[in-house]
Amino acid sequence: MTPKQRRLARRLRQLRHNAGISIEDAATRLGCKQPKVTKMELAQLGVKPEEARALCELYGASEATTASIVSLARNAKVRGWYQSYDDAASPENIEFVDLETDAVSVSNFQIDLVPGLLQTREYARAVLRAAHPDLIDEVLEQRADLRIKRQDRVLDFSLAVWAIVTEAALIRAVAGPDVHRAQLKHLTGLATMPNVQFQIIPTREGEHMAMGVPFDCFRFDDGCGTVAIDHLTGTLFLEDETDVERYRLAFQHLCGVALSQQDSLAMLHRYAKEEHSEWQRRN
Structure with a gap:
């Protein structure tokens, strides 16, 4: 199936x-x-x-x-390109990529991580290792391959991405200073693409309605959608219209709470230049 x-x-x-x-x-x-x-x-x-x-x-x-x-x-019976990763990825991973592949747009909210579609390979590898410490290296590399391959639709402009992160995503130095800096630099480039919208919620903004709940909203060519919520043991998919609309409204709320795209890009540039880097202060 x-x-x-x-x-x-x-x-x-x-x-x-x-x-x-x-x-x-x-x-x-x-x-x-x-x-x-x-x-x-x-x-x-x-x-x-x-x-x-x-x-x-x-x-x-x-x-x-x-x-x-x-x-x-x-x-329905056609095997997608991503199914060559069946042996390395979980069924939820494959279903997530299937949704993403068929979607025309995705709205993503992350708390302390850069979204997968905007990650470097080194950053992705470290995130995957942290989440699955027992994975053998071969499987880890295959999962990293899958994550990077997903980015093709962003780079060829066929997928619209609206990503919102909290400031914590810029501070958390995943895999150490070199990978952290490279990730921020990579992100500054992607954030200026015409099909990528990127916003940051500053820590000083305080509470918002999606605290502790990262999620992805996929929208398809007929306007219908699906929500994906990752947790430690898998991914929950919501397709009921009431649930999907609830998350769409939550994302709209986050857009209003976050800095404008221009101000978000300015903050990202400051972090990329290490003006606020924890690593800079330590060294």
Whole structure:
């Protein structure tokens, strides 16, 4: 089962629930028995593009949503480039990258880390090692490869990224002074790209509504979205419209709390020049 098949199943189930349509009515529309629809919604049975279109029409989905769902059904069994990392990454990692690959934009909030899409390889390797100290070196390197490969869509301008971090992300010297400085320098370059928006929440701003809750909001071509929340034992994916909207509103709140992009870039430049570096004060 591919991540796309699981996402297709969840999207169809959600559309049916939102429309208030019974499984029996869905089965009648497809000219099949109820168990087939149930298996479709559990990703235990594939969905043909024409079946996906018929269900979307029954559920009253918009043209954009229908086109997106039909495309998902058409490509559900296609293995993505990232699935060559199946042996090194967890299923949640693969599903996360699948979402990111299909998204048109991602809004990311991190507390004390630079977002994965903006990390250097050395920084990424250190973060992965800290989170998984028992990983063998070969697997660690493969996971670092996957993280860096994800950045291709940022560099070719096909993915819009809006990243918000707290000031702590600039202070935490992951992997020591050299890697820390290189990461900040790398970040200053990416933050000026036309498809990257970068903001910082200064420590002096105090409380905000997402304290202690880093998250990613993915938006797809039909306007629908998914939220991903990392925790120590995996990743939680939220697709319910109410949940997704809650996180979108939270991100908008963070945008208002954070420094403007211009002021954020100025602060980032100051840290990159080590004017505020803890390492500079120690040496």
